[in-house]
Amino acid sequence: METPTTRPVTLDDVARAAGVSRATASRVLGGYGFASVDARERVGAAADRLGYVPNTTARALVRGSGTRLVVAVSGTEATVLDDPYVDRLVSAAARVCAPHGIGVALEWLPLDAPAGLRRLGDDRSVCGVLLVNTTAPVLDAVPAGLRGRVVSIGTGSPVVPSFDVDNAAGADAVLRHLHAGGRRRIAMVTGPRWLSCAERSVTAYQGLMRSAGLPVRLVTGDFTAARGGRAAAEVLDRWPDTDAIYAASDATALGVIAALRGRGLRVPHDVAVAGFDDIPYAAVSSPALTTATHPVARIATAAATAVLDGRPVPPVTAFPSTLVARESA
Amino acid sequence: METPTTRPVTLDDVARAAGVSRATASRVLGGYGFASVDARERVGAAADRLGYVPNTTARALVRGSGTRLVVAVSGTEATVLDDPYVDRLVSAAARVCAPHGIGVALEWLPLDAPAGLRRLGDDRSVCGVLLVNTTAPVLDAVPAGLRGRVVSIGTGSPVVPSFDVDNAAGADAVLRHLHAGGRRRIAMVTGPRWLSCAERSVTAYQGLMRSAGLPVRLVTGDFTAARGGRAAAEVLDRWPDTDAIYAASDATALGVIAALRGRGLRVPHDVAVAGFDDIPYAAVSSPALTTATHPVARIATAAATAVLDGRPVPPVTAFPSTLVARESA
DNA sequence: CGCACACCTGAGAGCGCTACCACCACAAAC
DNA sequence: GTTTGTGGTGGTAGCGCTCTCAGGTGTGCG
Numbered sequence A, B: 001m002e003t004p005t006t007r008p009v010t011l012d013d014v015a016r017a018a019g020v021s022r023a024t025a026s027r028v029l030g031g032y033g034f035a036s037v038d039a040r041e042r043v044g045a046a047a048d049r050l051g052y053v054p055n056t057t058a059r060a061l062v063r064g065s066g067t068r069l070v071v072a073v074s075g076t077e078a079t080v081l082d083d084p085y086v087d088r089l090v091s092a093a094a095r096v097c098a099p100h101g102i103g104v105a106l107e108w109l110p111l112d113a114p115a116g117l118r119r120l121g122d123d124r125s126v127c128g129v130l131l132v133n134t135t136a137p138v139l140d141a142v143p144a145g146l147r148g149r150v151v152s153i154g155t156g157s158p159v160v161p162s163f164d165v166d167n168a169a170g171a172d173a174v175l176r177h178l179h180a181g182g183r184r185r186i187a188m189v190t191g192p193r194w195l196s197c198a199e200r201s202v203t204a205y206q207g208l209m210r211s212a213g214l215p216v217r218l219v220t221g222d223f224t225a226a227r228g229g230r231a232a233a234e235v236l237d238r239w240p241d242t243d244a245i246y247a248a249s250d251a252t253a254l255g256v257i258a259a260l261r262g263r264g265l266r267v268p269h270d271v272a273v274a275g276f277d278d279i280p281y282a283a284v285s286s287p288a289l290t291t292a293t294h295p296v297a298r299i300a301t302a303a304a305t306a307v308l309d310g311r312p313v314p315p316v317t318a319f320p321s322t323l324v325a326r327e328s329a
Numbered sequence C: 001c002g003c004a005c006a007c008c009t010g011a012g013a014g015c016g017c018t019a020c021c022a023c024c025a026c027a028a029a030c
Numbered sequence D: 001g002t003t004t005g006t007g008g009t010g011g012t013a014g015c016g017c018t019c020t021c022a023g024g025t026g027t028g029c030g
Helices: A011-018 A022-030 A037-050 A056-063 A078-082 A084-100 A115-122 A136-140 A167-180 A196-211 A225-238 A250-262 A280-284 A296-309 B011-018 B022-030 B037-050 B056-063 B078-082 B084-100 B115-122 B136-140 B167-180 B196-211 B225-238 B250-262 B280-284 B296-309
Strands: A068-073 A103-108 A126-132 A150-153 A162-165 A186-189 A217-219 A244-247 A272-274 A316-319 B068-073 B103-108 B126-132 B150-153 B162-165 B186-189 B217-219 B244-247 B272-274 B316-319
Touching: A011 A022, A011 A037, A022 A037, A056 B056, A068 A084, A068 A115, A068 A296, A078 A084, A078 A103, A084 A103, A084 A126, A084 A296, A084 B084, A084 B103, A103 B084, A115 A126, A126 A296, A150 A296, A162 A167, A162 A296, A167 A186, A167 A196, A167 A244, A167 A272, A186 A196, A186 A225, A196 A217, A217 A225, A225 A244, A225 A250, A225 B280, A244 A250, A250 A272, A250 A280, A250 B280, A280 B225, A280 B250, A296 A316, B011 B022, B011 B037, B022 B037, B068 B084, B068 B115, B068 B296, B078 B084, B078 B103, B084 B103, B084 B126, B084 B296, B115 B126, B126 B296, B150 B296, B162 B167, B162 B296, B167 B186, B167 B196, B167 B244, B167 B272, B186 B196, B186 B225, B196 B217, B217 B225, B225 B244, B225 B250, B244 B250, B250 B272, B250 B280, B296 B316
Parallel strands: A068 A103, A068 A126, A126 A150, A150 A162, A162 A316, A186 A217, A186 A244, A244 A272, B068 B103, B068 B126, B126 B150, B150 B162, B162 B316, B186 B217, B186 B244, B244 B272
Antiparallel strands: A103 B103
């Protein structure tokens, strides 16, 4: 219990106090190999009494296991690091890693400089990498030394397992809801077009519109509210009779609604608006936002767990997205 | 450049390739002690050629420096870990720590079990702790071994330096704006009352109301939108003539606005609403939210930097909060 | 009694690195 | 000539831990 004020308690101290060798103490505390009941009890008691906390740094060194999980975020500019989506990912990963003595680092990995990946692979303190907002070429360039320790959130690839929400299903649910509400001239504000996970929603949108004989009205966005506002203006300028806008993110949808309101249009009376993500503020916006769920924390938790476990993972893990019908559509 | 496929490159490899001893290579790469120009060049070239990446785990072990910064979040229940505020804090800290080879862990530290702090102090892999949403008694209980490696975000204490937004100034700015807009029956939905940083806004509110001869109308909230909605109902039930509500967080304010709208009241015409934080969605809510800034990322960055540097820090660092006047008030 | 096969233990070799220390060469000062 | 630096270098002792390996002590069986 009482730390000797200055020097930290080591395994040697515990072993000495328990009257066994360091090896035995390690076996007991590590829970592997053989150990007599007597030894187990004595070591456990000594560890408790001395307040022993294993030095995970030393353990990681000898095991060669690494102490950090790196969340590598790509994108066109470093400001993506400030995205609430990334915040949520990092935070959930940090929560999963904490009990294992592993910390999370957040780095920006420019898409045009995948060499950074090699450095991560050579860095023995890195036990795994979560690739976010990346592209297939980058995934294909993952060095061999990193295989099995890296997963992608969003973009898929044959070489790196990916975790993401089922974008197509979410888009499908939202668009069917819009259609069921009588909307026929439905525009979509997309995410960044280079992002394959964002593109899956676009494909779903296009497929559904075409099969229903409805016009395809696409405007490119970037998931942000500001861009959503500008995109809404563009939609109305190009297709003034639009009666619904499907935004690829809730932030975008909120921006769309604000822009619509600025033009004197009522939501959902004149134009219905639906988003994607079900962020906390979707429920309290005016009008409350109709959207589809995006279990970001669950995705990050699963991805981090997969890397930590190190077991083989199916190439694609898709999390269901369900409709949340509120007022805006 | 070319990693020998299997075994990672160590300092020994670099030293051998450069024709110097490991000690010299360490000195060159570590940038300390003496080294001839010739040695510097040879070691640098060899390191580049072999693609050497220092093993920060080994470095941390021998230096006794730790590889993780723990964000310890307190609160009444574990769900505070899902707070967007915490996400932002963790993410910003992870970004600061990454270049130093340090990872961030997120843990819940129950207020009634500060013993967890001792464990963190005894854990040699922990290089520092960021205490979030904690209380003065917990801060006073910080073990000696942790002093100098722990800072608090929010709550202050004589023993642990604290970083936070200037709550009082922010509250002051918002309330003066409300008053200037002609509002005289201003209610406040507070944060959790046990949280001293939240209480600073309350004190500012009370002081301002009293000195202006206005009624004090307090309802307790918890920073969430859901609680904000219920609090708004309570305000209107108790004081139906309320003409403004100051919420301790933007999330709360959004909940308040939704509840007001549910009662058929117009914002800001019937009741003005102001928040605190200036979250990204404040600008696109309907009506756009009047609020005061809360530089969460800057606070976390400063706090993490302070812990990493290890230099003495002033007991209190307050970040300015400025009014952002929009439509809701 | 010998032998196999459990179960259990401690010595010790590192993991990759830093930093202390001894040492060398050479130059300037006594 | 001896001392006292001063720039440069290499040997090596650890940091705290895991895990292999050699060596115990028992028990069951031929």
